Amino acid sequence: MKIAFIGLGNMGAPMARNLIRAGHQLHLFDLxxxxxxxxxELGSRISESPKHAAQGAxxxxxxxxAAAHVRAVYLNDDGxxxxxxxxxxxxxCSTIDPQTIRDVAAAAAKQGVVVGDAPVSGGTGGAQAGTLTFxxxxxxxxxxxxxxxxxxxxxxxVHCGDVGTGQIAKICNNMLLGISMIGVAEAMALGNSLGIDTGVLATIINSSTGRCWSSEMYNPWPGVVETAPASRGYTGGFGAELMLKDLGLATEAAKxxxxxVLMGALAQQLYQAMSLRGDGGKDFSAVVEAYIKKEN
Amino acid sequence: MKIAFIGLGNMGAPMARNLIRAGHQLHLFDLxxxxxxxxxELGSRISESPKHAAQGAxxxxxxxxAAAHVRAVYLNDDGxxxxxxxxxxxxxCSTIDPQTIRDVAAAAAKQGVVVGDAPVSGGTGGAQAGTLTFxxxxxxxxxxxxxxxxxxxxxxxVHCGDVGTGQIAKICNNMLLGISMIGVAEAMALGNSLGIDTGVLATIINSSTGRCWSSEMYNPWPGVVETAPASRGYTGGFGAELMLKDLGLATEAAKxxxxxVLMGALAQQLYQAMSLRGDGGKDFSAVVEAYIKKEN
Amino acid sequence: MKIAFIGLGNMGAPMARNLIRAGHQLHLFDLxxxxxxxxxELGSRISESPKHAAQGAxxxxxxxxAAAHVRAVYLNDDGxxxxxxxxxxxxxCSTIDPQTIRDVAAAAAKQGVVVGDAPVSGGTGGAQAGTLTFxxxxxxxxxxxxxxxxxxxxxxxVHCGDVGTGQIAKICNNMLLGISMIGVAEAMALGNSLGIDTGVLATIINSSTGRCWSSEMYNPWPGVVETAPASRGYTGGFGAELMLKDLGLATEAAKxxxxxVLMGALAQQLYQAMSLRGDGGKDFSAVVEAYIKKEN
Amino acid sequence: MKIAFIGLGNMGAPMARNLIRAGHQLHLFDLxxxxxxxxxELGSRISESPKHAAQGAxxxxxxxxAAAHVRAVYLNDDGxxxxxxxxxxxxxCSTIDPQTIRDVAAAAAKQGVVVGDAPVSGGTGGAQAGTLTFxxxxxxxxxxxxxxxxxxxxxxxVHCGDVGTGQIAKICNNMLLGISMIGVAEAMALGNSLGIDTGVLATIINSSTGRCWSSEMYNPWPGVVETAPASRGYTGGFGAELMLKDLGLATEAAKxxxxxVLMGALAQQLYQAMSLRGDGGKDFSAVVEAYIKKEN
Structure with a gap:
C-alpha cells in the first residue's frame, strides 16, 4: 500500500520503519x-506538505x-x-483531546473521508519492537x-467505539494510572514509616484488595520489583512530564x-510539584520521593 | 484447647462459633x-470479666x-x-491503630505474656464461612x-512482621483500596460523560495499566461486574462507614x-461527604454517585 | 475621541454606553x-469588521x-x-490567559502598535454604574x-506592570478568592455541626486571623451578612460558572x-462538582451547600 | 483571690506570672x-497534686x-x-477537642462545679505581655x-457560647487560617512564576476580593510585609507543628x-509534608517554600 505518514518524531519514526519493513511504500512528511x-534511504518518498503526502495515498x-498540530496538518490549506x-x-495516532479529533473527523466527513483516532501505549520501546497497544x-x-x-x-x-473514544480510553486509563501510582506511593511510604517491611507489604497488597498494576508490576519503592524503574534510579520508564501531558488532557476534557475529577486534579498537581522540584524527567513512579524523609 | 474469646459482635460471634465447631472449649466474655x-448453649463457658475469661485459658x-476497648480489656483491673x-x-483481631497494640504487647511482656495482632478482612460473610484473611x-x-x-x-x-504490623498492613492496603476505588469512579464517570461505553472502558482498563481490584472485581459502575455491589444497588458489601473507620486509622497513624498522605486524606473526606449525604450505609463503591449527574 | 469598541456583550455594552455618555464617538463592532x-441610536458608528472599526480610531x-476571540479580533485578515x-x-479588557495577550501585543508591536490588557472586576452592575476596577x-x-x-x-x-500582568493579577486574586470561599464554607459548616452559633463564629473569625473578604463581606452562611448572596438564596452575585472560568485560566496558566497549585485545583473541582449538581448558575458562595446536611 | 494554676509550660508560666503580679495568691502544680x-520565689504555694492545688482555691x-492531660488533671483520683x-x-485554657472539655464539664456538674473552656491565641509573646485573646x-x-x-x-x-464553643471557635478559625495561608502562598507563587511583581500583586490582592489576614498582615512571600516571619527567615511566629496540632483537632472533630472538610484535610497534609521535609519548626507561612523552584 501507499501510506502517507506524517509526523516522524520519537514515536512516529520507528512506527514508519515498521511499515516500510512490512513492504509498504511511504509518503513521508515532517519538519x-x-x-x-x-x-x-529505505525507499520512501519525501513529501513537501501534508497535502502532497496525502495525494495518491x-x-x-x-x-x-499536540492538538494544534493535528488541526493544522489536517485542516490547513496545504493539509x-x-x-x-x-x-x-x-x-x-497522536495523544490529544477527544474533541479535536471529532472536529477533524466532522470536517473530513464533508468530503467523504473517514478519520479515526488510535492513540498508543507502549512508549518508544514498543514503537521500535512493534508491540504497541492501539x-x-x-x-x-x-x-x-x-x-x-x-x-x-x-x-x-483494541476497538473502543466511534471516533474520539480511543482518546477517551487512553486519558481515562492514564488518569487512573496516575492516581493509583500515588496511592501506592502513599501506602508504601506510610507502611515503611510505621515499621513494616516494604517487600512484605507489597506482597500483602498484591494478594489483597489494594492490588493494582502500579503495585504489582511497577512498584515505586526501590527493590520491590526488580524490573521496575524504581529499582534502577527511576530511569527508562514513563516520564513524569508525559504523565503530566495525559493528566492535563484528562482534566481539560473533564472541565x-x-x-x-478531584483525585485526577490532585494527581496532576502532585506530578506538577515533582516537575517544579526538577524531577520531571524521571519516571513518574519517582513521585514517591516526596513521601520519603531525606537523610542529611 | 481452652480459648478465652472476648468480643462477640458481628464478627466475633461467628468466629467463636467456628472455634467451637472445631472442638475447642471457649471462655466467653461480652457485654x-x-x-x-x-x-x-453450644457448650461454652460464660465469664464474668476478661480477667475471668483469661484464667485457665x-x-x-x-x-x-476500637482501641479504647482493647486497652480496657487488656489493661483494666479486671482485664x-x-x-x-x-x-x-x-x-x-480488632482493627485498631498499630501503637495501641504495641503498648498492650509491651505491658504484657512485663509479665511474660506475648500479644500479637491479627486484624481480618473478609467481612461477616467470611467470618461465618471461616474464610477470613488474617x-x-x-x-x-x-x-x-x-x-x-x-x-x-x-x-x-499472612505473617506481616512483629506485633503491630498486622494493623499496618491492613490500614495501608485499605487506604490504597479507598483511593483506587475513587480513582476508578472518576475514570469511569469521566469516560461515560465523554461518550465511551462503560463496559468497553472497563475492559480496556482491566487489560492495561489502570487495572486494579476495584476496576476488575468490584467496579463501581452499575452493570459492569455482575457480582459487584454496584450491580445490586450498592448493598451487601463493604460499607462506607467501615471504609471511613479504616481511613481514619490510616490518617491518624500517618499524623x-x-x-x-494527601490522596488518603482526600479519599477520607470524599467518603465523609458521602456519609453527610446520608449514604454511609451503602457499599463504599457508591462513592461514584457523587460523579454522576442526577436526572430530574 | 474616536474610540473603536469591539465586543458589546453583558459587560461591553454598558461600558460603551458610559463612553458615549462621556462624549466620545464610538466605532462599534459585534456579531x-x-x-x-x-x-x-445614541450616535455611534457601526462597523463591518474589527478592521473597519479600527480604521481612523x-x-x-x-x-x-475568550482567548480565541481575542486572537481572531486582532490577528485575522479583517482584524x-x-x-x-x-x-x-x-x-x-477581556479576561483571558496572560500568554494570548502577550502574543497579540508582540504581533502589534511589529507595526508600531502598543496593546495592553485591562481585565475588570465588578460585574455587570459595576459596568453599568461605571464603578469597575481595571x-x-x-x-x-x-x-x-x-x-x-x-x-x-x-x-x-490599577497599574500591575507590563502587558499580561493585568490578567495575572486577576487570575491570582480570583484563585485565592475561590479557595478562601471554600475555606470559609468549611469553617462555618464545621462550627455549625459542632454547635457554635454561626453569627458568633463569623464575628470571631472576622476579628481574628481567619478573617478574609469571603467571611466579612460575602459570608456563605445564610443570614450572617445581610447584603451577601447567601442571604437572598445565592442569587445576583458572582456565578459559580464565572468562578470556574477564572479557576480554569489559573490552573491552565499554572500548568x-x-x-x-494544589488548593487552586481542588477548588476548581469543587465548583465543578457544584456545576454537575446543577448549581452552576448560583452565586459561587453556594458551594457551602455541599457541606450542609439536607433535611429529609 | 486564691487561684489554683495547673500547667506551667511555655504558655502557662507567663500567664501565672501575670496573675501573681495582679496580686493573686497562686496554688501551683506542674511536673x-x-x-x-x-x-x-514570687510568693506562690507549690501543690503536690491537682487535687491539692484545688483545695481551698x-x-x-x-x-x-493535650486532651489526655486535661482528662487526667480533672478526673484522676488526685485530680x-x-x-x-x-x-x-x-x-x-488548653487547646484540645471540644468533646473532652464537654465531658469534663459534665462530670464536674455532678458535684456542683462549673467548668468552662478558654483557649487562647497570641502565642508566648502574648502570654508574657498579657495581650492574649481568650x-x-x-x-x-x-x-x-x-x-x-x-x-x-x-x-x-470573647464569649463564644456554652462550654466547648471556645475550642470550636479556635479550631474553626485556625483551620481557615491554615487554608488561607496556603491559598496566599499559591497565588503569590503563581503570580511570581507568571511574571508579576510580588509586591504589586500583594497590594492588588489586599484591596480586592482575595484579601485576608494571611495576605495583609502575614504575607508568606519574603519582603512583602516587613514585620512578617517571611521577612526574617520564617522564624519567631506560629510554628508549623502548632498549626498541625490545630488542624489535627479540626479534622478529628470533623470526623x-x-x-x-476537604480543604482543611488537604491543608493538614501540606503542613505534614513540610514537617517531613524537616521544616516543622519554621513559621507556618514557610509552606510557600514548596511552591518555589530551588536554584541550584
Missing amino acids: NQQVLAELA DLVITMLP VLAGISAGVPAVD MVGASLEHFTVLKPILAQMGRNI AAHQP | NQQVLAELA DLVITMLP VLAGISAGVPAVD MVGASLEHFTVLKPILAQMGRNI AAHQP | NQQVLAELA DLVITMLP VLAGISAGVPAVD MVGASLEHFTVLKPILAQMGRNI AAHQP | NQQVLAELA DLVITMLP VLAGISAGVPAVD MVGASLEHFTVLKPILAQMGRNI AAHQP
Whole structure:
C-alpha cells in the first residue's frame, strides 16, 4: 500500500520503519529534514506538505505532538484534507483531546473521508519492537480496514467505539494510572514509616484488595520489583512530564464536560510539584520521593 | 484447647462459633448477654470479666470495636492481663491503630505474656464461612503458635512482621483500596460523560495499566461486574462507614508518624461527604454517585 | 475621541454606553445586530469588521468572551491590526490567559502598535454604574494614556506592570478568592455541626486571623451578612460558572508555568462538582451547600 | 483571690506570672520542679497534686498540652474534681477537642462545679505581655465571673457560647487560617512564576476580593510585609507543628461530626509534608517554600 505518514518524531519514526519493513511504500512528511533523509534511504518518498503526502495515498497516518498540530496538518490549506481522495481512510495516532479529533473527523466527513483516532501505549520501546497497544476510535467498518495495518506496528489493537473514544480510553486509563501510582506511593511510604517491611507489604497488597498494576508490576519503592524503574534510579520508564501531558488532557476534557475529577486534579498537581522540584524527567513512579524523609 | 474469646459482635460471634465447631472449649466474655446465652448453649463457658475469661485459658483471642476497648480489656483491673498465666499466648483481631497494640504487647511482656495482632478482612460473610484473611503481627515463634488456630477461622493467614504490623498492613492496603476505588469512579464517570461505553472502558482498563481490584472485581459502575455491589444497588458489601473507620486509622497513624498522605486524606473526606449525604450505609463503591449527574 | 469598541456583550455594552455618555464617538463592532442598533441610536458608528472599526480610531478597546476571540479580533485578515494606524493605543479588557495577550501585543508591536490588557472586576452592575476596577498590564507610558479613558468606565484603575500582568493579577486574586470561599464554607459548616452559633463564629473569625473578604463581606452562611448572596438564596452575585472560568485560566496558566497549585485545583473541582449538581448558575458562595446536611 | 494554676509550660508560666503580679495568691502544680521553684520565689504555694492545688482555691485554671492531660488533671483520683469545693469556678485554657472539655464539664456538674473552656491565641509573646485573646465557652453567668481574671492575662475576652464553643471557635478559625495561608502562598507563587511583581500583586490582592489576614498582615512571600516571619527567615511566629496540632483537632472533630472538610484535610497534609521535609519548626507561612523552584 501507499501510506502517507506524517509526523516522524520519537514515536512516529520507528512506527514508519515498521511499515516500510512490512513492504509498504511511504509518503513521508515532517519538519525535521534529517529524519526524512534517513527514512528516504529505505525507499520512501519525501513529501513537501501534508497535502502532497496525502495525494495518491491509499491510507493516511498521523502521529503528532499536540492538538494544534493535528488541526493544522489536517485542516490547513496545504493539509491532508486538501490532498486526500474521497474514500481513502485516515487515522491519527497522536495523544490529544477527544474533541479535536471529532472536529477533524466532522470536517473530513464533508468530503467523504473517514478519520479515526488510535492513540498508543507502549512508549518508544514498543514503537521500535512493534508491540504497541492501539486504542482505536472508529466505526466498525473503518476499524476493520485499519486493524491489519496497525497490527504491523503493534500487538494489541483494541476497538473502543466511534471516533474520539480511543482518546477517551487512553486519558481515562492514564488518569487512573496516575492516581493509583500515588496511592501506592502513599501506602508504601506510610507502611515503611510505621515499621513494616516494604517487600512484605507489597506482597500483602498484591494478594489483597489494594492490588493494582502500579503495585504489582511497577512498584515505586526501590527493590520491590526488580524490573521496575524504581529499582534502577527511576530511569527508562514513563516520564513524569508525559504523565503530566495525559493528566492535563484528562482534566481539560473533564472541565469541558462539567465532570469533576478531584483525585485526577490532585494527581496532576502532585506530578506538577515533582516537575517544579526538577524531577520531571524521571519516571513518574519517582513521585514517591516526596513521601520519603531525606537523610542529611 | 481452652480459648478465652472476648468480643462477640458481628464478627466475633461467628468466629467463636467456628472455634467451637472445631472442638475447642471457649471462655466467653461480652457485654451483650443475649449472644453469650446463644453461644453458651453450644457448650461454652460464660465469664464474668476478661480477667475471668483469661484464667485457665490456653489462648486468649480478642475482637473489639476500637482501641479504647482493647486497652480496657487488656489493661483494666479486671482485664486479661490480670487473669492470664505467663506463657499463654494472646492475639487481638480488632482493627485498631498499630501503637495501641504495641503498648498492650509491651505491658504484657512485663509479665511474660506475648500479644500479637491479627486484624481480618473478609467481612461477616467470611467470618461465618471461616474464610477470613488474617494479617498477623507477631514474632515468628508466636505466629507459629497462632497460625493453626487462626486457620480454623480463616483461609489466608499472612505473617506481616512483629506485633503491630498486622494493623499496618491492613490500614495501608485499605487506604490504597479507598483511593483506587475513587480513582476508578472518576475514570469511569469521566469516560461515560465523554461518550465511551462503560463496559468497553472497563475492559480496556482491566487489560492495561489502570487495572486494579476495584476496576476488575468490584467496579463501581452499575452493570459492569455482575457480582459487584454496584450491580445490586450498592448493598451487601463493604460499607462506607467501615471504609471511613479504616481511613481514619490510616490518617491518624500517618499524623503520628509525620507522614503525609494527601490522596488518603482526600479519599477520607470524599467518603465523609458521602456519609453527610446520608449514604454511609451503602457499599463504599457508591462513592461514584457523587460523579454522576442526577436526572430530574 | 474616536474610540473603536469591539465586543458589546453583558459587560461591553454598558461600558460603551458610559463612553458615549462621556462624549466620545464610538466605532462599534459585534456579531449581535440588535445591540449595535441600540447603541447606534445614541450616535455611534457601526462597523463591518474589527478592521473597519479600527480604521481612523484614536483608541481601540476590546471586550471579548475568550482567548480565541481575542486572537481572531486582532490577528485575522479583517482584524484590528489590519486597520489600526501606527501609534494608536489599544487595550483588551477581556479576561483571558496572560500568554494570548502577550502574543497579540508582540504581533502589534511589529507595526508600531502598543496593546495592553485591562481585565475588570465588578460585574455587570459595576459596568453599568461605571464603578469597575481595571487591572492594567501596560508600560507606564501606555498606562498614562489609557487611565483617563478607563476612568470613565471605572473607579479603580490599577497599574500591575507590563502587558499580561493585568490578567495575572486577576487570575491570582480570583484563585485565592475561590479557595478562601471554600475555606470559609468549611469553617462555618464545621462550627455549625459542632454547635457554635454561626453569627458568633463569623464575628470571631472576622476579628481574628481567619478573617478574609469571603467571611466579612460575602459570608456563605445564610443570614450572617445581610447584603451577601447567601442571604437572598445565592442569587445576583458572582456565578459559580464565572468562578470556574477564572479557576480554569489559573490552573491552565499554572500548568504552562510548571507551577503547582494544589488548593487552586481542588477548588476548581469543587465548583465543578457544584456545576454537575446543577448549581452552576448560583452565586459561587453556594458551594457551602455541599457541606450542609439536607433535611429529609 | 486564691487561684489554683495547673500547667506551667511555655504558655502557662507567663500567664501565672501575670496573675501573681495582679496580686493573686497562686496554688501551683506542674511536673516540672524547676519552673515551680522559680514561681514559688514570687510568693506562690507549690501543690503536690491537682487535687491539692484545688483545695481551698477560689478559682481553678488549667493550661495543658493535650486532651489526655486535661482528662487526667480533672478526673484522676488526685485530680481537680477530688479537691475542688462546690461552687468554685474552673476554666481550662488548653487547646484540645471540644468533646473532652464537654465531658469534663459534665462530670464536674455532678458535684456542683462549673467548668468552662478558654483557649487562647497570641502565642508566648502574648502570654508574657498579657495581650492574649481568650475564646471563652461558658454560660453567661460563668463568663461574667471568669472575664475579669482572664482580662489580667489577656486583652480580648470573647464569649463564644456554652462550654466547648471556645475550642470550636479556635479550631474553626485556625483551620481557615491554615487554608488561607496556603491559598496566599499559591497565588503569590503563581503570580511570581507568571511574571508579576510580588509586591504589586500583594497590594492588588489586599484591596480586592482575595484579601485576608494571611495576605495583609502575614504575607508568606519574603519582603512583602516587613514585620512578617517571611521577612526574617520564617522564624519567631506560629510554628508549623502548632498549626498541625490545630488542624489535627479540626479534622478529628470533623470526623466525629461526620462533617467533610476537604480543604482543611488537604491543608493538614501540606503542613505534614513540610514537617517531613524537616521544616516543622519554621513559621507556618514557610509552606510557600514548596511552591518555589530551588536554584541550584
